[in-house]
Amino acid sequence: MGFELNRFQGEVDEELICPICSGVLEDPLQAPVCEHAFCKTCIHEWISRQPTCPVDRQHITSAQLRQVPRILRNLLSRLSINCDNAQYGCNRTLKLDTLTSHLEECEYNPKRPLPCEQGCGLIIPKDELKDHNCVKELRTLISKQQQKFNDFQQELTEQRFIINEQKRELQLLKDFMRAMRISNPAMRAIADAMERDEVLRWSNSLTRARVTRWGGMISTPDEVLQLIIKRTLSEVGCPSHIIDDLMENCHERRWPPGLCSLETRQNNRRHYENYVCKRVPGKQAVLVLSCDNTHMSEDMMVEPGLVMIFAHGIE
Amino acid sequence: MANIAAQRIKREFKEVIKSEEVAKCAIKVELVNDNYTELKGEIAGPPDTPYEGGNFVLEIRVPETYPFNPPKVRFITKIWHPNISSVTGAICLDILKDQWAAAMTLRTVLLSLQALLSAAEPDDPQDAVVAKQFKENIDMFQMTARHWTNVYAGGPHINTEFNEKIKRLQDMGVDDHQARVALSSYNWDLERATEQLFS
Numbered sequence: 001m002g003f004e005l006n007r008f009q010g011e012v013d014e015e016l017i018c019p020i021c022s023g024v025l026e027d028p029l030q031a032p033v034c035e036h037a038f039c040k041t042c043i044h045e046w047i048s049r050q051p052t053c054p055v056d057r058q059h060i061t062s063a064q065l066r067q068v069p070r071i072l073r074n075l076l077s078r079l080s081i082n083c084d085n086a087q088y089g090c091n092r093t094l095k096l097d098t099l100t101s102h103l104e105e106c107e108y109n110p111k112r113p114l115p116c117e118q119g120c121g122l123i124i125p126k127d128e129l130k131d132h133n134c135v136k137e138l139r140t141l142i143s144k145q146q147q148k149f150n151d152f153q154q155e156l157t158e159q160r161f162i163i164n165e166q167k168r169e170l171q172l173l174k175d176f177m178r179a180m181r182i183s184n185p186a187m188r189a190i191a192d193a194m195e196r197d198e199v200l201r202w203s204n205s206l207t208r209a210r211v212t213r214w215g216g217m218i219s220t221p222d223e224v225l226q227l228i229i230k231r232t233l234s235e236v237g238c239p240s241h242i243i244d245d246l247m248e249n250c251h252e253r254r255w256p257p258g259l260c261s262l263e264t265r266q267n268n269r270r271h272y273e274n275y276v277c278k279r280v281p282g283k284q285a286v287l288v289l290s291c292d293n294t295h296m297s298e299d300m301m302v303e304p305g306l307v308m309i310f311a312h313g314i315e
Numbered sequence: 316m317a318n319i320a321a322q323r324i325k326r327e328f329k330e331v332i333k334s335e336e337v338a339k340c341a342i343k344v345e346l347v348n349d350n351y352t353e354l355k356g357e358i359a360g361p362p363d364t365p366y367e368g369g370n371f372v373l374e375i376r377v378p379e380t381y382p383f384n385p386p387k388v389r390f391i392t393k394i395w396h397p398n399i400s401s402v403t404g405a406i407c408l409d410i411l412k413d414q415w416a417a418a419m420t421l422r423t424v425l426l427s428l429q430a431l432l433s434a435a436e437p438d439d440p441q442d443a444v445v446a447k448q449f450k451e452n453i454d455m456f457q458m459t460a461r462h463w464t465n466v467y468a469g470g471p472h473i474n475t476e477f478n479e480k481i482k483r484l485q486d487m488g489v490d491d492h493q494a495r496v497a498l499s500s501y502n503w504d505l506e507r508a509t510e511q512l513f514s
């Protein structure tokens with residue numbers, strides 16, 4: 001709806017009046033052929049009832065409405081209008097195009113948002129400050145947030161349930177694929193891709209580890225130690241199809257050529273720093289996955305990776 | 316009342332008051348209440364029509380959704396016209412219905428009504444009895460309309476013959492308006508009007 005005519009200083013040209021609300025045009029748009037201009041809200045309201053020009057009843061649609069010419073916009077922006085808050089004491093007169101920015105900071109605006117200075121710090125409309133009660137407001141806020149919190153909690157429970165259901169379903173699917181891959185080469189490719197993705201996702205969920213003392217590497221860990229590490233891997237979500245291989249590879253008998261003997265280890269020592277290692281939480285051990293270490297030379301890596309167990313020196 | 320409707324009506328009210336038609340006493344508008352939702356309009360019967368010399372009062376109700384919907388207008392003054400109900404004063408005029416456009420004003424409405432008095436449209440009637448008479452016996456229609464203008468709108472043409480017939484029916488205990496409606500509907504045939512009134 002347009003601006004009330006009596007808010008302007010001096011005469012306002014008839015061209016600048018909206019024929020619908022009879023106020024001064026606000027955000028004007030014009031009809032395509034006849035070029036009659038109206039406030040944006042006024043003409044949209046009218047067209048929602050009847051697709052015609054309100055002046056001459058030519059057929060028009062919302063999509064055909066156009067910007068008014070610059071000259072008209074300039075004429076409008078030069079008009080002098082009083083502040084919306086004149087009745088609250090603001091006696092400023094402004095050019096129409098600066099009205100909006102003035103209103104944002106007009107100190108006479110009864111609804112101007114101000115921070116409460118009695119302690120709660122909430123932002124409240126100025127005219128509500130005198131009836132404002134910090135405790136009451138904060139209580140409402142708390143109860144609203146409690147409600148929100150309960151809603152989230154509820155949703156979380158539901159989501160968890162759904163995720164568990166889907167995990168179960170996924171496991172069944174994997175079993176199904178494993179059974180199929182033996183006979184079907186296409187299925188084999190898909191299953192391989194899925195398993196690769198799974199390892200990648202898992203690897204990304206682990207944090208990087210830093211080995212400070214490579215010399216502490218245990219080349220022949222005993223059964224008990226292996227079992228402890230394996231349980232941890234399983235707890236942190238190690239994909240089941242690689243866990244056995246990974247554990248097998250923790251012993252020097254399965255290490256790649258570049259690591260398998262004391263001699264080769266000594267020769268390759270300078271390359272150790274290049275390994276990308278992942279933490280095995282809470283253990284003096286790191287995971288060196290082949291998908292993280294494609295940059296390493298072949299004789300330093302083994303599929304699908306290996307677990308290195310240390311006496312000490314893991315960060 | 317919605318802001319936009321009030322803003323419009325205030326402005327239109329001034330527009331009518333300042334208009335040249337008011338200066339010529341052709342149209343007039345008055346406020347009935349302070350919130351601009353109800354107004355009283357007045358139009359002069361156009362020259363060279365049976366309505367000449369009469370003043371016709373209109374009830375104008377401004378809806379909350381004005382000007383997106385037309386004002387609701389009806390004749391308070393009783394009038395004999397094919398497009399205006401002789402019973403309720405309801406008007407059949409396209410711009411007060413689906414041909415309304417938001418840029419139309421009280422002034423355009425009053426002027427359109429005045430134009431309607433000059434040019435009836437009997438094929439789109441509001442009052443079937445009047446429309447039938449208009450089409451079948453235009454002279455009779457004009458005399459009747461002129462008589463109604465004289466009695467209800469202060470028109471100058473007194474029809475003594477018609478008045479006497481009404482007097483006869485009044486003597487039989489019939490209310491004068493009832494008598495006029497009956498006689499008007501039967502082309503001032505006293506016998507048939509009496510028959511209808513007492514059947």
Ligand SMILES: [Zn+2]
Pocket residue numbers: 001002018019020021022023025026038039042
């Ligand atoms: Zn407007």
Ligand SMILES: [Zn+2]
Pocket residue numbers: 031034035036053054055056057058
């Ligand atoms: Zn137009």
Ligand SMILES: [Zn+2]
Pocket residue numbers: 083084085086090091092102103106107108
């Ligand atoms: Zn201000």
Ligand SMILES: [Zn+2]
Pocket residue numbers: 116117118119120121122132133134137
């Ligand atoms: Zn507070």
